[in-house]
Amino acid sequence: MAWDEWEQIKTEAAARGSARTDLEQLPSDEPGGTPAGAVSGELRSDKRAWVTAGEGVTGLKSGIGKALTTLEEGQAGLGDPAGCRSAAAQKELYESWKKYAGEVRRRCEALGGLLERAGHDLSKSDAAVKEELDGLTARYRDTAPVGGQTKGK
Template identity: 35%
Template sequence: MAWDEWEQIKAATAEHHSTQMQLNQLPVDQGGSASASGSKPGSGGGSDTLRHSNGPWTDAADTANDLKISTESTRKGLQSSHTGVAAGAAGLASLAALKTVITSWEKRLEAVRDECESLEPKLRTVAKDMGEYDSAVAAKTRAVHVSDGGKNP
């Protein structure tokens, strides 16, 4: 194939693919902008900045910690409020049922406490990792240099 023929093929291909596209796949002439944005997909505008918020993950971790603390407090309160009940209720038919209910609730509260204790550090790790990942992606995208600022295909 001759060099001129190759140039003609490239020019014809470029004519067919002249519509600019951006990361959210909106062509510029259909409401999109000429740059990738951190805005919602399909919004057509934005601040040209990738944004990530640790907020929801950190809030979830804080909630898990609060729930762990309040569950343990409730469990201890349940135990202390029933201390001596066996002695004072000796001979009552409902004593065995009460002991079963108390034991069941203590196990449930311990399970909730343990689950929250397990979740809290995992949620904090996600917040940290996502923030670090977003920073790494942002650094890589800043490293890509476009000669005309991405305005022409």
């Protein structure tokens, strides 16, 4: 993805505004306050903020999709890299970035969907939401770096 495309994506995301969640509870040192670590009946969450955050993360998919298309179009004229080390290295790099960007795109879709669902159904416990987030972390581990490594040659 070209740097100017990345800057455009960030600008568009900033233009959509930020999602905000307000957490309010009585101070624990005042009469009627909640003891440390206890649940407060005054906890509030804006469901729309969760949905907006999810839509924003899911919306990153389109920018990544455009970048993948541009990457593929740029690769189209390479031809057979046999006999040319730089062409072979460029093809390897292309395949690596295509895979990585595809995984990032899928991660945005999964995380965005999770945030949107949390906005629609805030009855889940913190533990249940954390379990889903941990599942995403396990599923979308970052790939090991590929450039500059010898391959036994």
